[in-house]
Amino acid sequence: MSEQRGFTLWFTGLSGSGKTAIAKVVEQELRDRNLRVERLDGDIVRQSLTRDLGFSKEDRDMNIERVTFVAKLLTRNGVAVLCSFISPYRARRAKSREEIGEFIEVFVECPLETLVERDVKGLYAKAIAGEIKNFTGVSDPYEEPENPEIVVHTAEETIEESVAKVLAYLEEKGYIPVG
Template sequence: MENIQAAAIWITGIPASGKTTLSMMLKDYFQKKNMSTIILDGDEIRKTLSKDLGFSPEDRKEHNRRVIEIAKLLVKNGIITIVPLISPYREIRKFARKEIPNFVEVYTKASIEECIKRDPKGLYKKAMAGEIQNMTGLQSPYEEPQNPELVLDTEKHSKEECLEMILSKLKELGYLSN
């Protein structure tokens, strides 16, 4: 039977790069193994704990800070915490790494052109029509991670291959064992 040490799997990337898809696959994998896991979805948290925040750089940092605090508590209580969050600034991801025990940064890399094609939530279409301001990757910058534990090129690899790469990395880092 596989065992996992509680960790925060922080999945960062521009919108439509594959964060949510991989998060759901990871959660399904862990749940099938009867492992305590949760997804801290940035969009869902914005509807509740961060509904007072917009998308300015300051508000994005505060939203991320709130998610970091929740993730820290969950990991300390033995729960595998999957965090699919754009988290566009290196500074905030560095802070997350410092604050959260067993932090694993996964970068879902895809070109802006590919993400515009995917656009499952219609965000790029709205941003290009002027309906959304400060869209990460278009009007607002995304600072690529400098030293993530894993870079997943979601244009070159299938979602199943990406899942296997995450699980392999967790084993390599000692968080997942057989």
Template sequence: MKQQGMILWLTGLSGAGKTTIAHGVAQKLQRRNYRLEVLDGDVVRTHLSQGLGFSKEDRDTNVRRIGFVAELLSRNGIIAIVAAISPYREVRDQLKQTTTNFVEVYVNAPLAVCEFRDVKGLYTKAQVGQVKHFTGISDPYEEPLNPEIICQTDKFTPQQCVNQVLHYLEQKRLIDFYKNLMQISS
């Protein structure tokens, strides 16, 4: 199957559900033989962006690096699924303007929900000053102004959000997910 590359960029607070949705979309697409790569912000930071801190400049550098890798993959017909907080709007918008087939997904959950989901206790540590520059507590998160998709993970299940993303990609003819599903089941 010939496929076009794209960048599916999931942004949102820590604990909003970016990684869960990214892996859910990836799993469904892989079952349909789509070639893809998941770039998880935490994993990329430990390898590609090792040594960067959490200042605005370092965060912007990290996001640009992830964007560069995603664009390389996309140019070569791979679906790059990025799950990264990417808190600053300006850098996300630059990526959107300078890459092709960039789909921004705002994984939206209220701060209180993200704090409740926080199994690592990072929000608690940030609130008492043990973790500096923590997005949503001591550093800002700038919500996207015009994301292509908004997944409200406090109102919908992860599976509903995955389906929402796949439906959008199908509508925009970036994938033929449902058409391929019909062919496979026939």
């Protein structure tokens, strides 16, 4: 598949909304179609490339700036890049879009109420108790996308339904062959 077309799927949304869960399944689906894929995930990147950074606005933007640099290089070399980062700031996401070019924003939407119920990492309870400052959605801002290419509603859809939406978009726009 040497004519594979590069693109970056940019998953943005609150912690626990399902960015990683959905991106992992999309990754597997693309691999099954023999496409080149790289997945860049907040939790992993923050232990390596950006382990020096915290959660102030400046550090969050720097986190995304560095990841965007990597995503840009991969995208222009024909790789399918899956980025899952809270990436709460609209202006920073807009810069990433501009730099990467073939940028597909996926808003992973889920009401706070459901996130607090799920509390996958146990962080919402701590944030609500005031034990974590700068926690997105509780004590730190999240600026929702205004014109995302794709929106998935994870309180109402299954992971598979959200994945199907993403794949359908990629096929429809000719980013991947119809499977």
